[in-house]
Amino acid sequence: MDASADDLLSKVCFECQLNRGCCFAAKPPLTNERIKILLDNGVSGELIEFAGYKRLKVKPDGFCVLFRTWRCGVHLIKPETCVAGPFTFDLRGSILEIYLKKKSICPMVELLKENREIFERLLTLAAENIMKLLKALPKDELAEILKIDEPETELVAEIWLQDWSSCC
Numbered sequence: 001m002d003a004s005a006d007d008l009l010s011k012v013c014f015e016c017q018l019n020r021g022c023c024f025a026a027k028p029p030l031t032n033e034r035i036k037i038l039l040d041n042g043v044s045g046e047l048i049e050f051a052g053y054k055r056l057k058v059k060p061d062g063f064c065v066l067f068r069t070w071r072c073g074v075h076l077i078k079p080e081t082c083v084a085g086p087f088t089f090d091l092r093g094s095i096l097e098i099y100l101k102k103k104s105i106c107p108m109v110e111l112l113k114e115n116r117e118i119f120e121r122l123l124t125l126a127a128e129n130i131m132k133l134l135k136a137l138p139k140d141e142l143a144e145i146l147k148i149d150e151p152e153t154e155l156v157a158e159i160w161l162q163d164w165s166s167c168c
């Protein structure tokens with residue numbers, strides 16, 4: 001992605017966070033590997049909780065505990081679902097379904113739909129991160145995560161599970 005496109009997406013994200021963006025009530029799931037990375041980079045274990053799956057806590061104001069001054073405080077090492085946004089996922093049998101949030105809840109979506117190249121790059125990045133997450137999560141934790149409703153999304157890609165072996 002060129003710098004101007006990256007800057008534009010960052011600006012859209014920043015302005016959205018001022019109005020309760022995707023870091024509000026996020027509770028992203030954490031693999032053991034991601035927890036180790038966070039701890040190794042100074043994140044306190046007290047910011048992590050187990051509620052059917054391991055995840056980041058939220059602050060009293062409703063934002064993720066790692067949300068700092070309207071930006072992610074761990075941007076370079078943030079959890080897989082945070083990297084994947086505004087794409088999200090579900091599983092249907094042996095098919096990984098990738099969904100895109102509607103522009104009504106993520107203003108970045110309009111930009112993605114206007115620029116196919118950026119859309120494809122971010123979709124690939126999202127799929128890679130989601131597949132890494134799925135491979136690393138215990139099955140019972142994944143089952144809990146799949147119960148979470150993701151309203152206002154549209155299906156944009158389907159990936160057969162047997163294709164995963166070459167990934168990640």
Ligand code: SF4
Nearest residue numbers: 023026064067072082
């Ligand atoms: S880890 Fe960062 S990007 Fe993910 S929800 Fe928390 S503050 Fe937002």
